[in-house]
Amino acid sequence: LEMFRDCGFDGTNSHACAPLVPCALEDAARVWKDRVTIWGAMPSILLEPTATDAEFQAHLRKILEMAADGARIIVGVSDHAMPAALYDRIVAMARFFSEHGAYPIRLP
DSSP: HHHHHHTTTOOSSSBTTTSSSSSSHHHHHHHHHHTSSSEEEEGGGGTTSSSOOOHHHHHHHHHHHHHTTTOOOOOOOOTTOTOOHHHHHHHHHHHHHHHHSSSSOOOO
């Protein structure tokens, strides 16, 4: 993460994070802060029925907290929504960030 930041990259595309891959979103946000924009941040697996609503909601809040702390995040599904994705969660994600994601961040 440090090498990526120090190379001068200013953003990631389809940034995958845990539980999809070993790299935690919190680690990337902590290291990159306002120097690298994270585009993604929503593991597609959290949109599927195998993830609980509590896990899904906790991840939405975590993204918002990182953004409020200075991380630059454009929320999207890291590797595209798979056929098993719950449409209601995609809608809930859009509503959550529409309500709380505008600057200044308003934590619910």
